Ligand code: ATP
């Protein structure tokens with residue numbers, strides 16, 4: 216037997232029994248962004264490697280060790296996108312969507328990072344993200360958070376996620392803080408691990424979100440970024456907090472929250488959950504006012520977030536929030552005898568046209584009553600329609616209830632139509 220070929224490690228098939236839940240989650244996402252009037256943007260999956268190096272930052276987990284980078288046949292260095300924000304800014308700049316304009320955009324699609332695969336962490340995963348351009352005011356930060364909260368509510372998850380926020384100030388304030396933090400870290404070299412030592416000069420803020428308990432312990436006494444903030448940054452943050460309170464969105468300020476990407480300024484946030492184990496961040500984002508200019512556009516304020524759809528789906532499963540998952544088939548049409556087979560073929564299509572929201576599957580391949588009923592049951596349909604010689608002669612259809620304890624009935628076409636309208 217030939218050796219079978221397997222999928223790439225960390226890259227998952229989403230199988231037919233899983234897609235109904237995915238579709239429910241994706242529908243909730245589409246409904247949420249549409250309630251807020253956001254427009255969809257679709258970007259390519261492959262971009263120039265430089266795009267990510269220049270935006271995410273050279274000294275970040277993503278660029279240092281997670282990118283799928285390769286040379287194409289012309290010798291250009293290309294990368295499978297590890298995230299969507301840089302791509303969105305690239306597209307916005309290229310097509311003149313950003314300067315002096317407001318854009319409220321959303322996207323979804325696969326992202327690629329060469330990480331160690333584990334629950335909630337994969338090499339191909341899917342993100343949903345929103346990006347708002349042209350609004351520097353904190354009400355835009357509050358709006359994207361309200362949108363995310365709206366999504367939790369739609370999915371019934373609002374009691375299982377909590378919001379952490381922080382402010383990183385502007386670039387000058389962060390530079391001041393950087394120096395203070397480096398000076399502090401230099402006094403604790405004996406405690407720092409390799410990662411922290413490597414980063415303390417190039418990206419010292421990243422040391423703050425270390426998972427190493429010994430370093431976490433010394434960081435309790437580290438200088439605080441909040442002490443370096445100027446008046447404008449403070450006001451921006453307090454306006455955000457005020458709007459969140461007005462909207463009834465509970466939050467915790469976490470001064471250690473710095474995010475793994477370089478482009479953030481001022482607001483950063485994460486929605487976290489306890490129902491996923493180690494991979495507890497479901498949605499993360501913040502403001503990135505400098506990125507558009509850094510990527511060659513004219514200075515444009517921006518704020519956005521990205522959510523991992525796998526983690527969302529894992530949460531929905533763990534919390535058993537699956538009652539809105541739609542079955543793939545509602546009605547299964549069976550037929551006994553040659554004439555009925557032919558008639559049912561035509562009837563199935565008439566029913567689809569008359570009841571466009573129903574999912575109607577017609578049995579194919581013949582077989583006896585028992586075999587056809589078995590397939591009807593397996594399809595997940597709530598009813599089976601039966602067309603036999605008797606039914607054809609009397610212009611009727613029999614209905615067998617597959618999930619309810621009700622007797623089989625024989626209906627006229629008009630009665631059938633009424634029944635289907637009620638499904
Ligand atoms: P983490 O700290 O978990 O590595 P991150 O800071 O790298 O996350 P972002 O780049 O902010 O994550 O991506 C936003 C969201 O995308 C995350 O909160 C998570 O839900 C999801 N995500 C990120 N990396 C992965 C991955 N490898 N597999 C599945 N989901 C992911």
Ligand code: MG
Pocket residue numbers: 276475
């Ligand atoms: Mg990561």
